[in-house]
Amino acid sequence: MNYLVYVSQARQGLDAADLRAILSTSRNYNPLHGISGMLLFASGRDGRRGSFMQLLEGDRRAIETLRTTIFADPRHHTKIVVEQGEKPERDFADWSMAFRNVTREDLTGYPEFADLGSDHFFARCEAGATHRSLEFLKDFWAAEPREDVP
Structure with a gap:
């Protein structure tokens, strides 16, 4: 099983309707x-x-095809792949796409990711200093497996 984790910044004015779309x-x-x-x-x-x-x-090819499409989407910018590779199995097999709308408070238990979205966070991503993004996403979801409807 292949995987890819990326971060990006939403364009100014992105709203709940955009997230639903x-x-x-x-x-x-x-x-x-x-x-x-x-x-x-x-x-x-x-x-x-x-x-x-x-x-x-x-599948690696399917992910790369989708990544290319996602990275061409004008609803976000500063797109950075922070982690990719192989793993033994899916972690979100029951989800075509699980979703969480997070606040700073939600992230306080994850110091490496607590500043998600800040300029400092993106600088660390560009420098390759966010090594545990897959673990973070799995742990974050496992701690409170709920979906937030935008």
Whole structure:
């Protein structure tokens, strides 16, 4: 099983309708291509843009095809692959795309990811200093496996 985790910054003004559209598209597309995963959205502070962190699981070629499409989407920018590789099995097999809308408070138990979306966080991602993103996503979901409807 292959996987890829990336982060990106939402364009200014991205709203709940945009998030619903992203989820609807992924939940229709992913099962047809053997892809599962999880999407986090962290709202920005003081009305600033938000940020995404997403895990994709599946066949390497299918993931790369989808990554190319996702990275061409103008609803976000500063797209950085932070981790990719192989793993023994799916962690989100029951989800074409699980979703959590997270706050700073939700992330306080995860010091390496507590500043998700900040300029400092993206600088660390670009420097390759967010090594445990897959573990973080699995642990975060396991701690409270619920979906937040945008």
